[in-house]
Amino acid sequence: MKKKKGTFYTIMQFTLILLFTLFLRNFFLTPVEVVGVSMEPTYHESDRLWQTSLVRPKRFDIATFPSPSSGKRIIKRVVGLPGDTIRMENDQLYINDKKYDEPYLDEFKQDLTDGSPLTADFSLETIAVGSAKVVPAGKYFVLGDNRRKADDSRYFGFVDKEDIVGVVYFRYYPLNKIGVQ
Template identity: 85%
Template sequence: MKKKYSTFHTVLQFSMILLFVLFLRKFILTPIEVVGISMEPTYHESDRLWQTSLVTPKRFDIATFPSPRDGKRIVKRVIGLPGDTIRMENDQLYINDKKYDEPYLDEFKHALTDGMPLTADFTLANSAAGPATVVPKGKYFVLGDNRRKADDSRYFGFVDEDAIVGVVYFRYYPLNKIGVQ
């Protein structure tokens, strides 16, 4: 009798551990690989990140979702939340008519030598999100950090809240850039 209990107990413990690991893998430690250059200089091709699906994206969080173009998972920065107005003038971001600094772009802006802005002027109405003038309920407006090369909400429109897979919180590769994001 003791042998049966011991075997049952071991199987139960193993099952609980397996369920816990699967929970962690699905919701907390979900790996993602950066593909492309649209998030440079923040992330580069082949950077490896962990994301969580347990939090709702906030402004300037980096979120992952399936590309509206081909369904592959992509990484972009959340700029506009539901109810926001978004515009870019002279390389300055305005959200609800308030100026916002984007320090994560400073490295790229300082490296420009052609006299052109990193981000061309736009409004929601004259982007692919138009004719909307505010971010609708249940949607987000996202931008890549490499604004000249990014395929983002300016070109494919809003991202559905339900399409957001996760929010990036940790880079684990390359090892010299490991850390909380």
């Protein structure tokens, strides 16, 4: 009788450990690989990140979602929340008519030599995919950090809240850049 009881408890422990591991993997330690250059200088091709799906994205968080054009998972910075107005003038971001600094772009802006801004002027009313005055309910406006080479909300429109897979919170590769994001 003791052997059966011991075997049952071992199977239950293994099952619980497996379920806990699956929970961590699916909701908290979901790996993401950066593909492309749209998030440089923040992230580079082949950087490895962890994301969580347990939190909602806040302004300036990096979120992952399926690309509207290819369906592959991409990462972008959440800039506009539902109800926000967004515009860019002279390389300055305005959200709800308030100036916002973007220190994560300083490295790129310093390296510019052609006299053109990193981010061309735009507003929600002038982007290629519509003429909304504010970010609609249940949607986000996202931008890549490499503004000249990013396919983002300026071109494919708003991202549905339901399409957000997760929020990036940790880089684990390359090892010299490991850390909380």
